Amino acid sequence: MGDLILTTFDWVPEPPRGFVRDLRVRWALEEAGLSYRVATVPFEDRRPEHFAHQPFGQVPWLTDGQLSIFETGAILLHLGGLSDTLLPNDPDARSTTVQWVFAALNSVEAAVQPWILYKFTGDTTQTPGRQLMDTFIAGRLKHMETVLGDREWLGRSFSVADILMADVLRVTDMFDGLAEHPVCRAYVARATTRPSFIKAHGDQLAHFAAADAARAR
Amino acid sequence: MGDLILTTFDWVPEPPRGFVRDLRVRWALEEAGLSYRVATVPFEDRRPEHFAHQPFGQVPWLTDGQLSIFETGAILLHLGGLSDTLLPNDPDARSTTVQWVFAALNSVEAAVQPWILYKFTGDTTQTPGRQLMDTFIAGRLKHMETVLGDREWLGRSFSVADILMADVLRVTDMFDGLAEHPVCRAYVARATTRPSFIKAHGDQLAHFAAADAARAR
Numbered sequence: 001m002g003d004l005i006l007t008t009f010d011w012v013p014e015p016p017r018g019f020v021r022d023l024r025v026r027w028a029l030e031e032a033g034l035s036y037r038v039a040t041v042p043f044e045d046r047r048p049e050h051f052a053h054q055p056f057g058q059v060p061w062l063t064d065g066q067l068s069i070f071e072t073g074a075i076l077l078h079l080g081g082l083s084d085t086l087l088p089n090d091p092d093a094r095s096t097t098v099q100w101v102f103a104a105l106n107s108v109e110a111a112v113q114p115w116i117l118y119k120f121t122g123d124t125t126q127t128p129g130r131q132l133m134d135t136f137i138a139g140r141l142k143h144m145e146t147v148l149g150d151r152e153w154l155g156r157s158f159s160v161a162d163i164l165m166a167d168v169l170r171v172t173d174m175f176d177g178l179a180e181h182p183v184c185r186a187y188v189a190r191a192t193t194r195p196s197f198i199k200a201h202g203d204q205l206a207h208f209a210a211a212d213a214a215r216a217r
Numbered sequence: 218m219g220d221l222i223l224t225t226f227d228w229v230p231e232p233p234r235g236f237v238r239d240l241r242v243r244w245a246l247e248e249a250g251l252s253y254r255v256a257t258v259p260f261e262d263r264r265p266e267h268f269a270h271q272p273f274g275q276v277p278w279l280t281d282g283q284l285s286i287f288e289t290g291a292i293l294l295h296l297g298g299l300s301d302t303l304l305p306n307d308p309d310a311r312s313t314t315v316q317w318v319f320a321a322l323n324s325v326e327a328a329v330q331p332w333i334l335y336k337f338t339g340d341t342t343q344t345p346g347r348q349l350m351d352t353f354i355a356g357r358l359k360h361m362e363t364v365l366g367d368r369e370w371l372g373r374s375f376s377v378a379d380i381l382m383a384d385v386l387r388v389t390d391m392f393d394g395l396a397e398h399p400v401c402r403a404y405v406a407r408a409t410t411r412p413s414f415i416k417a418h419g420d421q422l423a424h425f426a427a428a429d430a431a432r433a434r
Contacts, residue, residue, distance in 0.1 A: 056324055056360045067312055071319035078312065095284055095295065102288035105323040107273055114331035117353065118346035129340030129347070133331055143273045 002065020004029065004036035008204075009043040009059050011211035015120075018205055019171055022060035024072045025079070026200035027163050032083035038207065073105050076160040086160045093156055100154040100161035108144060109168045111137040112177070119175040137177070144169070145183045152190070166191030219282020221246065221253035225421075226260040226276050228428040232337075235422055236388055239277035241289045242296070243417035244380050249300035255424065290322050293377040303377045310373055317371040317378035325361060326385045328354040329394070336392040354394070361386070362400045369407070383408030 006029070008022035022038075029036050041050045046057045053061045054070040061070040062078070069075050077098070080087025088094050115137045118130070144165075147154075154161045169188045172178055178185040191197060223246070225239035239255075246253050258267045263274045270278045271287040278287040279295070286292050294315070297304025305311050332354045335347070361382075364371075371378045386405045389395055395402040408414060 051360075051363075055320075055364050056357065058324075067309065069312055069316050071316045071323060073319035073323055074312070074316035077315060092284065095286055095291070098294060099286050099288045099291035102290035102322065103272075105319065106288060106290055106326065107275075109323065110327045110330050113327050114334075114350055114353075117331075117349045121345040121349055123344050123346030125342065125344040125346075127340050127342040127344065127347075128338040129335035129342075130344075132334045132338055136331075136334065140273065143268075146268075147272050 002063075002067070004034060005039050005063045006036055007039045007041055007053065007059060007061050007063070008207070010040035011043050011215065012208060017208050018201060019174075020059065020204060020208075021072050023200055023204050024163055024167050025060050025062060025075050026203055027167075027197050028076050028079045028086055028160060030196035030199050031158070031163070031194075032079060032086050034079065034082060073101055073164065076163060077101065080160045085158075086163075088155065088157070088159065096155045097159045097161045100159075101164055104161060104164035104168050108140050108165065111140040112168055112172050115177065116171060116175055119177075137172075141172070141177070141181050141184060145181050148183045148187045158191075158194075162191055166197075219280075219284070221251060222256050222280045223253055224256045224258055224270065224276060224278050224280070225424070227257035228260050228432065229425060234425050235418060236391075237276065237421060237425075238289050240417055240421050241380055241384050242277050242279060242292050243420055244384075244414050245293050245296045245303055245377055247413035247416050248375070248380070248411075249296060249303050251296065251299060290318055290381065293380060294318065297377045302375075303380075305372065305374070305376065313372045314376045314378045317376075318381055321378060321381035321385055325357050325382065328357040329385055329389050332394065333388060333392055336394075354389075358389070358394070358398050358401060362398050365400045365404045375408075375411075379408055383414075 006022055006025050008020060012020055041047075041059065051057055053063075053068050058070075060072070060075070061068055062075045063069075064078065067078075069078055077087065080097070087097055111133075114133050118124075118133075153159065154165060166188055169178065169184050170192060173185060173188055178188070192201075223239055223242050225237060229237055258264075258276065268274055270280075270285050275287075277289070277292070278285055279292045280286075281295065284295075286295055294304065297314070304314055328350075331350050335350075370376065371382060383405055386395065386401050387409060390402060390405055395405070409418075
Protein backbone atom coordinates (compact mmCIF):
# COMPACT_ATOMS: atom_id res chain seq x y z
CA MET A 1 0.00 0.00 0.00
CA GLY A 2 1.27 3.48 -0.90
CA ASP A 3 0.10 6.82 0.42
CA LEU A 4 -3.64 7.18 -0.03
CA ILE A 5 -4.69 10.44 -1.66
CA LEU A 6 -8.35 11.25 -2.26
CA THR A 7 -8.97 13.90 -4.93
CA THR A 8 -12.15 15.97 -4.91
CA PHE A 9 -13.22 19.38 -6.22
CA ASP A 10 -11.64 22.57 -4.84
CA TRP A 11 -15.14 24.03 -4.46
CA VAL A 12 -18.76 23.18 -5.34
CA PRO A 13 -21.97 25.26 -5.12
CA GLU A 14 -24.19 24.84 -2.05
CA PRO A 15 -26.79 22.24 -3.20
CA PRO A 16 -24.54 19.16 -3.56
CA ARG A 17 -22.52 19.81 -0.40
CA GLY A 18 -22.77 16.84 1.91
CA PHE A 19 -23.55 14.67 -1.13
CA VAL A 20 -20.42 14.94 -3.30
CA ARG A 21 -19.25 11.39 -3.90
CA ASP A 22 -15.90 11.80 -2.17
CA LEU A 23 -18.07 11.30 0.92
CA ARG A 24 -18.38 7.58 0.16
CA VAL A 25 -14.61 7.26 0.03
CA ARG A 26 -14.03 9.37 3.15
CA TRP A 27 -16.59 7.21 4.96
CA ALA A 28 -14.86 3.98 3.93
CA LEU A 29 -11.44 5.35 4.89
CA GLU A 30 -12.76 6.37 8.32
CA GLU A 31 -14.44 2.99 8.87
CA ALA A 32 -11.19 1.20 8.02
CA GLY A 33 -9.07 3.59 10.09
CA LEU A 34 -6.79 4.22 7.10
CA SER A 35 -4.88 7.50 7.00
CA TYR A 36 -5.17 9.61 3.86
CA ARG A 37 -4.89 13.13 2.61
CA VAL A 38 -7.21 15.16 0.40
CA ALA A 39 -6.10 16.81 -2.84
CA THR A 40 -8.22 19.00 -5.11
CA VAL A 41 -8.94 19.78 -8.77
CA PRO A 42 -10.71 22.88 -10.07
CA PHE A 43 -14.49 22.54 -10.25
CA GLU A 44 -14.84 25.30 -12.79
CA ASP A 45 -11.95 24.62 -15.15
CA ARG A 46 -11.60 20.87 -15.77
CA ARG A 47 -8.27 20.20 -17.43
CA PRO A 48 -6.73 17.29 -19.35
CA GLU A 49 -4.89 16.12 -16.17
CA HIS A 50 -8.30 15.78 -14.52
CA PHE A 51 -9.72 13.69 -17.39
CA ALA A 52 -6.59 11.53 -17.33
CA HIS A 53 -7.64 10.37 -13.84
CA GLN A 54 -11.43 10.58 -14.24
CA PRO A 55 -12.51 10.34 -17.91
CA PHE A 56 -15.98 11.79 -17.21
CA GLY A 57 -14.56 14.90 -15.54
CA GLN A 58 -16.08 14.02 -12.19
CA VAL A 59 -14.75 13.32 -8.71
CA PRO A 60 -13.51 11.51 -6.72
CA TRP A 61 -10.53 9.44 -7.60
CA LEU A 62 -8.10 7.74 -5.28
CA THR A 63 -4.40 7.23 -5.74
CA ASP A 64 -2.65 4.47 -3.83
CA GLY A 65 1.02 4.89 -4.67
CA GLN A 66 1.27 4.53 -8.45
CA LEU A 67 -2.30 3.27 -8.79
CA SER A 68 -5.07 5.74 -9.72
CA ILE A 69 -8.68 4.54 -9.43
CA PHE A 70 -11.95 6.25 -10.32
CA GLU A 71 -15.58 5.08 -9.75
CA THR A 72 -16.60 4.93 -6.09
CA GLY A 73 -17.56 1.25 -6.46
CA ALA A 74 -14.06 0.35 -7.65
CA ILE A 75 -12.42 2.57 -5.02
CA LEU A 76 -14.46 0.98 -2.24
CA LEU A 77 -13.60 -2.55 -3.40
CA HIS A 78 -9.93 -1.51 -3.45
CA LEU A 79 -10.15 -0.12 0.09
CA GLY A 80 -12.01 -3.29 1.06
CA GLY A 81 -8.92 -5.19 -0.01
CA LEU A 82 -6.87 -3.16 2.50
CA SER A 83 -9.24 -3.84 5.40
CA ASP A 84 -11.14 -6.88 6.67
CA THR A 85 -13.72 -4.68 8.32
CA LEU A 86 -15.08 -3.36 5.00
CA LEU A 87 -14.99 -6.47 2.80
CA PRO A 88 -14.97 -9.89 4.48
CA ASN A 89 -12.26 -12.38 3.55
CA ASP A 90 -14.50 -15.44 3.66
CA PRO A 91 -15.41 -16.20 -0.01
CA ASP A 92 -19.17 -16.56 0.62
CA ALA A 93 -19.44 -13.39 2.65
CA ARG A 94 -17.21 -11.54 0.18
CA SER A 95 -19.37 -12.59 -2.75
CA THR A 96 -22.50 -11.40 -0.93
CA THR A 97 -20.86 -8.04 -0.30
CA VAL A 98 -19.69 -7.61 -3.88
CA GLN A 99 -23.14 -8.37 -5.30
CA TRP A 100 -24.72 -5.79 -2.99
CA VAL A 101 -22.11 -3.23 -4.03
CA PHE A 102 -23.33 -3.68 -7.60
CA ALA A 103 -26.98 -3.78 -6.53
CA ALA A 104 -26.58 -0.42 -4.75
CA LEU A 105 -25.10 1.17 -7.87
CA ASN A 106 -26.73 -0.61 -10.79
CA SER A 107 -30.15 -1.67 -9.44
CA VAL A 108 -30.99 1.03 -6.89
CA GLU A 109 -28.95 4.13 -7.79
CA ALA A 110 -29.74 3.63 -11.50
CA ALA A 111 -33.42 4.07 -10.58
CA VAL A 112 -32.86 6.82 -8.03
CA GLN A 113 -30.62 9.04 -10.16
CA PRO A 114 -33.08 9.98 -12.96
CA TRP A 115 -35.81 10.47 -10.36
CA ILE A 116 -33.52 12.94 -8.57
CA LEU A 117 -32.83 14.86 -11.80
CA TYR A 118 -36.58 15.47 -12.00
CA LYS A 119 -36.88 16.40 -8.35
CA PHE A 120 -33.91 18.72 -8.70
CA THR A 121 -35.50 20.66 -11.57
CA GLY A 122 -38.89 20.71 -9.84
CA ASP A 123 -40.37 19.16 -12.97
CA THR A 124 -43.75 17.57 -12.19
CA THR A 125 -45.09 17.06 -15.73
CA GLN A 126 -46.61 13.59 -16.04
CA THR A 127 -45.69 11.91 -19.32
CA PRO A 128 -45.50 8.20 -20.29
CA GLY A 129 -41.68 8.15 -19.88
CA ARG A 130 -41.88 9.84 -16.52
CA GLN A 131 -44.48 7.34 -15.37
CA LEU A 132 -42.22 4.42 -16.33
CA MET A 133 -39.36 6.01 -14.39
CA ASP A 134 -41.55 6.46 -11.32
CA THR A 135 -42.56 2.80 -11.58
CA PHE A 136 -38.86 1.89 -11.86
CA ILE A 137 -37.84 3.56 -8.58
CA ALA A 138 -41.01 2.43 -6.78
CA GLY A 139 -40.24 -1.21 -7.61
CA ARG A 140 -36.67 -1.00 -6.43
CA LEU A 141 -37.59 0.69 -3.15
CA LYS A 142 -40.37 -1.83 -2.52
CA HIS A 143 -37.91 -4.69 -2.85
CA MET A 144 -35.30 -2.94 -0.69
CA GLU A 145 -37.96 -2.50 1.99
CA THR A 146 -38.38 -6.30 2.00
CA VAL A 147 -34.64 -7.03 1.90
CA LEU A 148 -33.84 -4.70 4.80
CA GLY A 149 -36.81 -5.94 6.81
CA ASP A 150 -34.97 -8.98 8.09
CA ARG A 151 -31.42 -7.75 8.58
CA GLU A 152 -29.35 -4.99 10.15
CA TRP A 153 -26.87 -4.72 7.25
CA LEU A 154 -26.79 -6.17 3.73
CA GLY A 155 -24.24 -8.83 4.67
CA ARG A 156 -23.36 -10.41 8.02
CA SER A 157 -21.83 -7.14 9.18
CA PHE A 158 -21.46 -3.54 8.03
CA SER A 159 -19.47 -3.38 4.76
CA VAL A 160 -18.66 -1.25 1.72
CA ALA A 161 -22.03 -2.36 0.30
CA ASP A 162 -23.81 -0.59 3.16
CA ILE A 163 -21.81 2.61 2.59
CA LEU A 164 -23.02 2.69 -1.02
CA MET A 165 -26.61 1.56 -0.40
CA ALA A 166 -27.09 3.87 2.58
CA ASP A 167 -25.69 6.81 0.62
CA VAL A 168 -28.00 6.12 -2.33
CA LEU A 169 -31.01 5.85 -0.02
CA ARG A 170 -29.91 8.94 1.94
CA VAL A 171 -30.18 11.17 -1.13
CA THR A 172 -33.53 9.52 -1.96
CA ASP A 173 -34.69 10.43 1.54
CA MET A 174 -33.47 14.02 1.14
CA PHE A 175 -35.89 14.40 -1.78
CA ASP A 176 -38.58 12.75 0.38
CA GLY A 177 -38.57 9.47 -1.54
CA LEU A 178 -38.66 7.26 1.55
CA ALA A 179 -41.87 8.60 3.11
CA GLU A 180 -43.57 5.26 2.49
CA HIS A 181 -40.47 3.17 3.17
CA PRO A 182 -39.87 3.27 6.92
CA VAL A 183 -37.54 0.26 6.87
CA CYS A 184 -35.23 1.93 4.32
CA ARG A 185 -35.39 5.13 6.31
CA ALA A 186 -34.42 3.35 9.54
CA TYR A 187 -31.50 1.74 7.70
CA VAL A 188 -30.29 5.16 6.52
CA ALA A 189 -30.56 6.45 10.10
CA ARG A 190 -28.63 3.42 11.41
CA ALA A 191 -25.85 3.95 8.88
CA THR A 192 -25.57 7.72 9.14
CA THR A 193 -25.31 7.78 12.93
CA ARG A 194 -22.07 5.79 12.72
CA PRO A 195 -19.16 7.93 13.91
CA SER A 196 -17.30 7.35 10.63
CA PHE A 197 -20.17 8.79 8.59
CA ILE A 198 -20.48 11.80 10.90
CA LYS A 199 -16.73 12.43 10.61
CA ALA A 200 -16.70 12.02 6.80
CA HIS A 201 -19.77 14.22 6.33
CA GLY A 202 -18.39 16.93 8.64
CA ASP A 203 -15.04 16.81 6.85
CA GLN A 204 -16.67 17.30 3.45
CA LEU A 205 -18.72 20.27 4.67
CA ALA A 206 -15.62 21.79 6.32
CA HIS A 207 -13.62 21.28 3.11
CA PHE A 208 -16.09 23.31 1.03
CA ALA A 209 -16.62 25.91 3.77
CA ALA A 210 -12.85 26.49 3.79
CA ALA A 211 -13.02 26.96 0.01
CA ASP A 212 -15.66 29.67 0.46
CA ALA A 213 -13.49 31.39 3.04
CA ALA A 214 -10.47 31.29 0.71
CA ARG A 215 -12.56 32.80 -2.11
CA ALA A 216 -13.85 35.59 0.12
CA ARG A 217 -10.30 36.66 0.99
CA MET B 218 -15.28 -24.27 -8.86
CA GLY B 219 -18.61 -26.10 -8.84
CA ASP B 220 -21.01 -26.64 -11.72
CA LEU B 221 -21.94 -23.33 -13.28
CA ILE B 222 -25.68 -22.81 -13.73
CA LEU B 223 -27.05 -19.66 -15.32
CA THR B 224 -30.69 -18.94 -14.51
CA THR B 225 -32.85 -16.83 -16.82
CA PHE B 226 -36.56 -16.48 -17.59
CA ASP B 227 -38.49 -19.39 -19.13
CA TRP B 228 -39.96 -16.92 -21.65
CA VAL B 229 -40.04 -13.17 -22.38
CA PRO B 230 -42.06 -11.11 -24.87
CA GLU B 231 -40.46 -10.21 -28.22
CA PRO B 232 -39.00 -6.70 -27.57
CA PRO B 233 -36.27 -7.54 -25.04
CA ARG B 234 -35.11 -10.70 -26.82
CA GLY B 235 -31.45 -10.43 -27.65
CA PHE B 236 -31.09 -7.92 -24.79
CA VAL B 237 -32.03 -9.92 -21.68
CA ARG B 238 -29.10 -9.60 -19.31
CA ASP B 239 -28.29 -13.28 -19.22
CA LEU B 240 -26.58 -12.41 -22.51
CA ARG B 241 -23.75 -10.69 -20.66
CA VAL B 242 -23.14 -13.82 -18.62
CA ARG B 243 -23.42 -16.17 -21.61
CA TRP B 244 -20.94 -13.95 -23.46
CA ALA B 245 -18.42 -14.06 -20.60
CA LEU B 246 -18.81 -17.83 -20.23
CA GLU B 247 -18.20 -18.30 -23.96
CA GLU B 248 -15.15 -15.99 -23.92
CA ALA B 249 -13.68 -17.92 -21.02
CA GLY B 250 -14.54 -21.29 -22.54
CA LEU B 251 -16.29 -22.36 -19.32
CA SER B 252 -18.98 -25.00 -19.57
CA TYR B 253 -22.35 -24.23 -18.01
CA ARG B 254 -25.99 -25.08 -18.20
CA VAL B 255 -29.06 -22.89 -18.35
CA ALA B 256 -31.94 -23.13 -15.87
CA THR B 257 -35.17 -21.13 -15.92
CA VAL B 258 -37.66 -19.37 -13.67
CA PRO B 259 -41.17 -18.31 -14.67
CA PHE B 260 -41.35 -14.84 -16.20
CA GLU B 261 -45.01 -14.44 -15.38
CA ASP B 262 -45.25 -15.86 -11.89
CA ARG B 263 -42.24 -14.76 -9.82
CA ARG B 264 -42.10 -16.82 -6.66
CA PRO B 265 -40.32 -16.49 -3.30
CA GLU B 266 -37.59 -18.95 -4.49
CA HIS B 267 -36.86 -16.49 -7.30
CA PHE B 268 -36.57 -13.52 -4.92
CA ALA B 269 -34.33 -15.59 -2.65
CA HIS B 270 -31.77 -15.63 -5.48
CA GLN B 271 -32.53 -12.25 -7.05
CA PRO B 272 -34.19 -9.84 -4.57
CA PHE B 273 -35.50 -7.53 -7.34
CA GLY B 274 -37.26 -10.37 -9.16
CA GLN B 275 -35.04 -10.05 -12.22
CA VAL B 276 -32.62 -12.30 -14.07
CA PRO B 277 -29.96 -13.55 -14.36
CA TRP B 278 -28.27 -15.16 -11.45
CA LEU B 279 -25.42 -17.63 -11.48
CA THR B 280 -24.80 -20.52 -9.15
CA ASP B 281 -21.29 -21.91 -8.78
CA GLY B 282 -21.67 -24.92 -6.53
CA GLN B 283 -23.15 -23.59 -3.27
CA LEU B 284 -22.59 -19.96 -4.23
CA SER B 285 -25.47 -17.98 -5.76
CA ILE B 286 -24.68 -14.56 -7.27
CA PHE B 287 -26.94 -11.90 -8.78
CA GLU B 288 -26.03 -8.59 -10.53
CA THR B 289 -24.25 -9.04 -13.85
CA GLY B 290 -21.33 -6.91 -12.63
CA ALA B 291 -20.73 -9.24 -9.67
CA ILE B 292 -21.24 -12.35 -11.81
CA LEU B 293 -18.72 -11.14 -14.38
CA LEU B 294 -16.12 -10.34 -11.71
CA HIS B 295 -16.67 -13.85 -10.32
CA LEU B 296 -16.21 -15.42 -13.75
CA GLY B 297 -13.17 -13.17 -14.21
CA GLY B 298 -11.69 -14.87 -11.16
CA LEU B 299 -12.06 -18.23 -12.94
CA SER B 300 -10.32 -17.06 -16.12
CA ASP B 301 -7.26 -14.91 -16.87
CA THR B 302 -8.66 -13.98 -20.25
CA LEU B 303 -11.54 -11.98 -18.77
CA LEU B 304 -9.87 -10.24 -15.83
CA PRO B 305 -6.10 -9.82 -15.86
CA ASN B 306 -4.07 -11.05 -12.87
CA ASP B 307 -1.60 -8.18 -12.86
CA PRO B 308 -2.80 -5.75 -10.11
CA ASP B 309 -2.58 -2.61 -12.27
CA ALA B 310 -4.40 -4.13 -15.22
CA ARG B 311 -6.96 -5.72 -12.89
CA SER B 312 -7.67 -2.39 -11.21
CA THR B 313 -8.18 -0.74 -14.61
CA THR B 314 -10.63 -3.47 -15.58
CA VAL B 315 -12.60 -3.26 -12.33
CA GLN B 316 -12.98 0.52 -12.58
CA TRP B 317 -14.28 0.20 -16.15
CA VAL B 318 -16.74 -2.48 -15.03
CA PHE B 319 -18.18 0.08 -12.62
CA ALA B 320 -17.97 2.89 -15.19
CA ALA B 321 -20.00 0.82 -17.67
CA LEU B 322 -22.72 0.21 -15.11
CA ASN B 323 -22.76 3.30 -12.89
CA SER B 324 -21.53 6.10 -15.20
CA VAL B 325 -22.75 5.01 -18.64
CA GLU B 326 -25.67 2.61 -18.11
CA ALA B 327 -27.09 4.87 -15.39
CA ALA B 328 -27.42 7.58 -18.03
CA VAL B 329 -28.55 5.26 -20.83
CA GLN B 330 -31.25 3.41 -18.90
CA PRO B 331 -33.67 6.32 -18.22
CA TRP B 332 -33.14 7.57 -21.78
CA ILE B 333 -34.19 4.12 -23.03
CA LEU B 334 -37.34 4.15 -20.88
CA TYR B 335 -38.37 7.29 -22.74
CA LYS B 336 -37.44 5.87 -26.13
CA PHE B 337 -39.33 2.70 -25.29
CA THR B 338 -42.56 4.57 -24.52
CA GLY B 339 -42.13 6.85 -27.55
CA ASP B 340 -42.43 9.82 -25.19
CA THR B 341 -41.03 12.97 -26.84
CA THR B 342 -42.43 15.63 -24.48
CA GLN B 343 -39.70 18.16 -23.66
CA THR B 344 -39.72 19.11 -19.98
CA PRO B 345 -36.94 20.48 -17.73
CA GLY B 346 -36.29 17.04 -16.19
CA ARG B 347 -36.18 15.40 -19.59
CA GLN B 348 -33.72 18.02 -20.80
CA LEU B 349 -31.41 17.34 -17.85
CA MET B 350 -31.58 13.61 -18.62
CA ASP B 351 -30.70 14.20 -22.27
CA THR B 352 -27.74 16.32 -21.16
CA PHE B 353 -26.71 13.48 -18.82
CA ILE B 354 -26.48 10.83 -21.56
CA ALA B 355 -24.96 13.26 -24.10
CA GLY B 356 -22.12 14.05 -21.69
CA ARG B 357 -21.37 10.43 -20.98
CA LEU B 358 -21.35 9.46 -24.66
CA LYS B 359 -19.15 12.42 -25.55
CA HIS B 360 -16.57 11.30 -23.01
CA MET B 361 -16.77 7.66 -24.13
CA GLU B 362 -16.15 8.83 -27.70
CA THR B 363 -12.87 10.39 -26.47
CA VAL B 364 -11.90 7.38 -24.32
CA LEU B 365 -12.46 4.86 -27.12
CA GLY B 366 -10.72 7.08 -29.66
CA ASP B 367 -7.26 5.95 -28.64
CA ARG B 368 -7.72 2.27 -27.80
CA GLU B 369 -9.16 -0.97 -29.07
CA TRP B 370 -10.53 -2.13 -25.69
CA LEU B 371 -10.94 -0.41 -22.33
CA GLY B 372 -7.91 -2.15 -20.84
CA ARG B 373 -4.84 -3.67 -22.46
CA SER B 374 -6.96 -6.50 -23.89
CA PHE B 375 -10.62 -7.50 -24.16
CA SER B 376 -12.11 -8.05 -20.68
CA VAL B 377 -15.34 -8.28 -18.69
CA ALA B 378 -15.41 -4.45 -18.75
CA ASP B 379 -15.77 -4.55 -22.54
CA ILE B 380 -18.61 -7.06 -22.34
CA LEU B 381 -20.54 -4.67 -20.10
CA MET B 382 -19.64 -1.42 -21.87
CA ALA B 383 -20.29 -2.86 -25.34
CA ASP B 384 -23.64 -4.26 -24.23
CA VAL B 385 -24.70 -0.92 -22.74
CA LEU B 386 -23.67 0.93 -25.92
CA ARG B 387 -25.29 -1.75 -28.11
CA VAL B 388 -28.73 -1.06 -26.65
CA THR B 389 -28.04 2.70 -26.98
CA ASP B 390 -27.29 2.09 -30.65
CA MET B 391 -30.47 0.07 -31.11
CA PHE B 392 -32.46 3.16 -30.11
CA ASP B 393 -30.27 5.19 -32.49
CA GLY B 394 -28.35 6.94 -29.73
CA LEU B 395 -24.94 6.53 -31.38
CA ALA B 396 -25.69 8.32 -34.67
CA GLU B 397 -23.25 11.09 -33.72
CA HIS B 398 -20.78 8.79 -31.99
CA PRO B 399 -19.00 6.82 -34.71
CA VAL B 400 -16.17 5.73 -32.40
CA CYS B 401 -18.60 4.19 -29.91
CA ARG B 402 -20.46 2.55 -32.78
CA ALA B 403 -17.26 1.05 -34.19
CA TYR B 404 -16.43 -0.30 -30.72
CA VAL B 405 -19.84 -1.98 -30.50
CA ALA B 406 -19.27 -3.49 -33.96
CA ARG B 407 -15.81 -4.74 -32.92
CA ALA B 408 -17.19 -6.36 -29.78
CA THR B 409 -20.32 -7.87 -31.27
CA THR B 410 -18.54 -9.56 -34.16
CA ARG B 411 -16.55 -11.66 -31.68
CA PRO B 412 -17.54 -15.33 -32.05
CA SER B 413 -18.41 -15.51 -28.34
CA PHE B 414 -20.94 -12.70 -28.65
CA ILE B 415 -22.50 -14.25 -31.75
CA LYS B 416 -22.80 -17.61 -29.97
CA ALA B 417 -24.26 -16.06 -26.80
CA HIS B 418 -26.72 -13.91 -28.73
CA GLY B 419 -27.84 -16.83 -30.90
CA ASP B 420 -28.25 -19.03 -27.83
CA GLN B 421 -30.48 -16.46 -26.11
CA LEU B 422 -32.68 -16.08 -29.18
CA ALA B 423 -32.88 -19.86 -29.56
CA HIS B 424 -33.78 -20.25 -25.88
CA PHE B 425 -36.80 -17.94 -26.19
CA ALA B 426 -37.81 -19.34 -29.59
CA ALA B 427 -37.90 -22.81 -28.02
CA ALA B 428 -40.13 -21.36 -25.29
CA ASP B 429 -42.57 -20.09 -27.92
CA ALA B 430 -42.60 -23.48 -29.59
CA ALA B 431 -43.29 -25.21 -26.26
CA ARG B 432 -46.20 -22.81 -25.56
CA ALA B 433 -47.69 -23.42 -29.00
CA ARG B 434 -47.79 -27.16 -28.45
